Amino acid sequence: MRKVISFILILMIGISVVGCSSKKEKEEVSITDLKVMPKFELKDVNDKEVNNEIFKDSKITMVNIWATG
Incomplete structure (x- = not known):
């Protein structure tokens, strides 16, 4: 369970970094346009x-994203 939560958090950070890029023109993608999982490469907490x-x-x-405050 801990690995799954760590993976989701790392994935969220990766998506945030890409989403905050300085690229001015962004291509808008509708949820209905997504037919496959977008490509990504990350390392988990065990450096794998x-x-x-x-x-x-x-x-x-389904990616469930949650946080506590």
């Missing part, structure tokens, strides 16, 4: 490479 291949055998992927 993690990429979008972990979802290759899944028909549906």
Whole structure:
């Protein structure tokens, strides 16, 4: 469970960094346009490479993002 939570947090940070880029023109993508999981490469808390291949055998992927204050 701890690895899953760590992966989601790392994924959120990665998405935040990409979303905060200085690129002025952004291509808008609708949720209905997404047919496959976007490509990403990160390292987990154990310094193991993690990429979008972990979802290759899944028909549906749900990412649950939550936080406490």
